[in-house]
Amino acid sequence: MNDLHTHLVRRISAGGPMTVADYMSECLTHPRLGYYATRDPLGAAGDFITAPEISQMFGELIGLSLAQSWLDQGAPAPFALAEAGPGRGTLMADILRATRDVPGFHAALQLHLIEISEPLKDLQRKTLDRVDITWHAGAATLPDLPLFLVANEFFDALPIRQFQREAAGWRERQVGVQDGRLRFGLSGPVAPKALDHCLSDTRPGDLVELCPAGQQVAEIIGARIARHGGAALIVDYGDWRSQGDTFQALRRHEAVDPLHAPGAADLTAHVDFEALATATPSRYSRLTPQGVFLERLGITARAQALARNLSGAALETHIAAHRRLTHGAEMGTLFKVLAFYPDGAAPPPGLEP
Numbered sequence: 001m002n003d004l005h006t007h008l009v010r011r012i013s014a015g016g017p018m019t020v021a022d023y024m025s026e027c028l029t030h031p032r033l034g035y036y037a038t039r040d041p042l043g044a045a046g047d048f049i050t051a052p053e054i055s056q057m058f059g060e061l062i063g064l065s066l067a068q069s070w071l072d073q074g075a076p077a078p079f080a081l082a083e084a085g086p087g088r089g090t091l092m093a094d095i096l097r098a099t100r101d102v103p104g105f106h107a108a109l110q111l112h113l114i115e116i117s118e119p120l121k122d123l124q125r126k127t128l129d130r131v132d133i134t135w136h137a138g139a140a141t142l143p144d145l146p147l148f149l150v151a152n153e154f155f156d157a158l159p160i161r162q163f164q165r166e167a168a169g170w171r172e173r174q175v176g177v178q179d180g181r182l183r184f185g186l187s188g189p190v191a192p193k194a195l196d197h198c199l200s201d202t203r204p205g206d207l208v209e210l211c212p213a214g215q216q217v218a219e220i221i222g223a224r225i226a227r228h229g230g231a232a233l234i235v236d237y238g239d240w241r242s243q244g245d246t247f248q249a250l251r252r253h254e255a256v257d258p259l260h261a262p263g264a265a266d267l268t269a270h271v272d273f274e275a276l277a278t279a280t281p282s283r284y285s286r287l288t289p290q291g292v293f294l295e296r297l298g299i300t301a302r303a304q305a306l307a308r309n310l311s312g313a314a315l316e317t318h319i320a321a322h323r324r325l326t327h328g329a330e331m332g333t334l335f336k337v338l339a340f341y342p343d344g345a346a347p348p349p350g351l352e353p
């Protein structure tokens with residue numbers, strides 16, 4: 001039993017069962033005991049590994065797609081180059097390096113990072129090594145400027161609510177306490193408006209997820225883009241529509257029980273891209289598998305160019321990384337890309353309207 005477990009059992013005993021969203025939010029972002037407050041979760045020694053940590057090619061191609069989109073929109077200056085959930089800063093470092101030679105891009109950009117984790121902010125400060133970074137706790141304080149934003153594995157970390165279909169309505173999945181231990185249970189009947197459209201295509205027993213926090217972020221960044229121009233590239237695992245129970249916990253690269261060690265495991269859910277597309281007032285692209293997106297941007301040519309300077313184990317690792325990012329049996333199909341862009345503009349390269 002850890003400190004966060006004790007805190008949650010006390011909170012539930014005093015106030016009653018909590019929603020899955022409140023549980024997820026306490027576990028991930030409790031200011032003192034939460035997962036992101038207490039560690040760097042990324043990499044081989046951590047709990048999970050992400051695309052930019054697998055290969056520099058991922059960030060390079062994302063950077064070129066955003067920069068081309070910026071050129072296509074008339075190279076607005078100044079503009080905000082932003083990342084939601086920058087982790088170790090690796091993706092942004094690769095974006096900045098790959099766009100160094102895009103005329104005017106660096107002179108016009110202001111760097112904005114949305115991050116709540118203090119240990120990760122420290123790492124971002126070190127990795128990026130520049131004085132002009134503005135950190136934000138959420139999207140609402142981003143500046144009123146053209147916004148070119150990337151979010152990789154950010155939306156999957158935002159708290160979800162889960163609802164179970166009954167004959168005529170819904171019950172919400174909750175976390176309660178039984179014999180001193182955390183347990184899942186169900187609320188009394190509820191009728192959330194946001195689920196009205198799901199009644200016709202679900203059956204009793206089905207589980208549906210909502211991510212109000214994700215929809216709110218999509219609404220805010222989409223409004224900036226619709227109003228001032230820009231583009232957002234959202235990359236994550238998930239699909240077009242909620243997929244049943246996708247609430248999961250990862251610890252040291254293994255799936256664990258999400259209620260077992262609160263605050264010590266990464267908690268995520270698959271992203272419902274349709275819900276993000278519904279929330280944005282901007283245009284949005286077709287949802288595209290990560291492998292297809294990266295192939296269209298020329299990852300194979302880039303991989304071959306990098307391979308020329310490699311041999312032995314480094315070459316093996318590089319070939320495996322290319323496969324891991326693009327292959328259908330690895331991240332190529334599970335991960336998807338959705339872009340937001342303004343009226344009158346084309347979607348960023350790699351994506352279709």
Ligand code: SAH
Pocket residue numbers: 028029036042050051052053084085086087088091114115116117120137138151152153154157158
């Ligand atoms: N994009 C990075 C890291 C992904 S991990 C990569 O691809 O490697 C998720 C990131 O989102 C971390 O930086 C985490 O601290 C941040 N994060 C999670 N929940 C957040 C929230 N509610 N608000 C702001 N940042 C959050």
